[in-house]
Amino acid sequence: MTDARIDYAAMFRALPGMVALLTPQLVYADANDEFLHMTGRTREQLVGRYLFDVFPDNPNDSTATGMRNLEASLRRVLTTGERDAMALQRYDVESPDRSGEWEERYWSPINAPVHGPDGKVVLLVHRVEEVTELIRARGGPSGNRARVLEAELYTRARELQEVNERLRQAHAREREVALALQKAMLPAPRQTGHRGTAVRYRPAVGALNVCGDWYDLVELVGGNRIGVAVGDVVGHGLEAAGVMGQLRSALTAASRVAESPAQALDVLGRYAHVVDGAESATAVTTFIDFDHHTITYSSAGHPPPALVHADGRVEFLDQATDPPLDARPDPVPRPQATTTFSDGATVVLYTDGLIERRGEDIDTGLDRLAAALLRHREADPESLADAVLLELLPPGGATDDTALIIVRL
Structure with a gap:
């Protein structure tokens, strides 16, 4: 099958996970159907708008850091040109139907670059996995403590997974170079x-x-x-x-x-x-x-x-x-x-x-x-x-x- 026969726009919209495309200015360029569904936003409410105008931090929570952490990750990707997997974040979202009401949400984001012909980052792929239900599933009588522990465990697992992946890539590069050197000698x-x-x-x-x-x-x-x-x-x-x-x-x-x-x-x-x-x-x-x-x-x-x-x-x-x-x-x-x-x-x-x-x-x-x-x-x-x-x-x-x-x- 050639590229001309694949409808990549339709394929992007149908992706099973939450995926959005951002410009280097952190403006929404597009979002797939799952992203729209899980955030409760329409495409018109997203495309062309600045990310943090659509999803600001909860003004009622003085400890909220989701926006700051996400922006730092996206800036890292723009600067380094490399993928960045974030630790689990609590990032509350304002209800689309009830202004001023905020829903407690937990997200696990990964941000990746899309390079242009000159090697510069022209788009950011913002993939998000919502894990709110996972965090709440074992809340019970000690809900707050259970959520904190669950979030901490999930965060550590994600961090370990990312470290292992980076080690694997580093060892794979070393192996490739070593084999080439060995073959040459x-x-x-x-x-x-x-x-x-x-x-x-x-x-x-x-x-x-x-x-x-x-x-x-x-x-x-x-x-x-x-x-x-x-x-x-x-x-x-x-x-x-x-x-x-x-x-x-x-x-x-x-x-x-x-x-x-x-x-x-x-x-x-x-x-x-x-x-x-x-x-x-x-x-x-x-x-x-x-x-x-x-x-x-x-x-x-x-x-x-x-x-x-x-x-x-x-x-x-x-x-x-x-x-x-x-x-x-x-x-x-x-x-x-x-x-x-x-x-x-x-x-x-x-x-x-x-x-x-x-x-x-x-x-x-x-x-x-x-x-x-x-x-x-x-x-x-x-x-x-x-x-x-x-x-x-x-x-x-x-x-x-x-x-x-x-x-x-």
């Missing part, structure tokens, strides 16, 4: 020479923040070799993403000049010692030599890579595991180990979001990974990556980020 999926590779990154589902998982694949100097690594920074949000970017870049640079993966992690550990937020970060890196059919690896507190041999045997590379980066005040040389492979083997590196589950031993997750790799070992790297994620990640998504890189040897 991680290497793009690609083919390295004639070797098939597949990379995947899955943010945690149900969380408002992004974590610091990362992966890398780099051509090494000298011989037919590549370096493959993954890592995990503790923490969430932009700070974790920034630390992740620093560590990944440092390991990439170190791997290009280091003689071994252990030496590359030694350099990275010393660098992590001066990077705020790198505490307890983990990483594992492998140097793959295609001429000699060897994988040399070293791990800083990270889950072990999996090597799927051409005969179907799954070997976890867990013979060179050391504490996480920056775990020792005085770094010592890290261990490394070497294993062999034949053509057609596959090496798989990942972060703990792929295998770890709350209340479950890590060996169970490793067994689950080994079984999935064995079932799909004939698949190409891209298909294998998809199959592993489909089988190992929970149906609703993991509660931790997951990075995965697969290289066919």
Whole structure:
């Protein structure tokens, strides 16, 4: 359905809630049928008139603040260009039929801007929910006290709802920026020479923040070799993403000049010692030599890579595991180990979001990974990556980020 076929004026009039449109001068531009009905006013009594000429404060109540509070909210919207949800207000209304008689009324207003092409506020949407009956419903013998308590509870609930919404929006913006930063800093999926590779990154589902998982694949100097690594920074949000970017870049640079993966992690550990937020970060890196059919690896507190041999045997590379980066005040040389492979083997590196589950031993997750790799070992790297994620990640998504890189040897 196109805009030309929708009668927006009729739709506005039929809205189920109370809605009015105000100019920046706080003059009524329009009001829907529900607003007219609930306030007891006609459109002619509203449109073109100043808001507080139509609905002034009760002159018989020296404590009345409804007009002042509402005006302050509307001015905030005009100034900031952002929506403003007000706490519950007592705002008495003069009877349209009996001049001088005022009805006690309770309202919960939300005011929102309508921006013009130049970005300026050209209209104000004034949406109101009348809650007078809710406040009175439990009046009973102690009516006044009950109304006050009811109003206070309702006000606190509305304020909490608004705070939660603002927090959600702020976290959503942070997550969007962090994901964009993370995507920009991680290497793009690609083919390295004639070797098939597949990379995947899955943010945690149900969380408002992004974590610091990362992966890398780099051509090494000298011989037919590549370096493959993954890592995990503790923490969430932009700070974790920034630390992740620093560590990944440092390991990439170190791997290009280091003689071994252990030496590359030694350099990275010393660098992590001066990077705020790198505490307890983990990483594992492998140097793959295609001429000699060897994988040399070293791990800083990270889950072990999996090597799927051409005969179907799954070997976890867990013979060179050391504490996480920056775990020792005085770094010592890290261990490394070497294993062999034949053509057609596959090496798989990942972060703990792929295998770890709350209340479950890590060996169970490793067994689950080994079984999935064995079932799909004939698949190409891209298909294998998809199959592993489909089988190992929970149906609703993991509660931790997951990075995965697969290289066919």
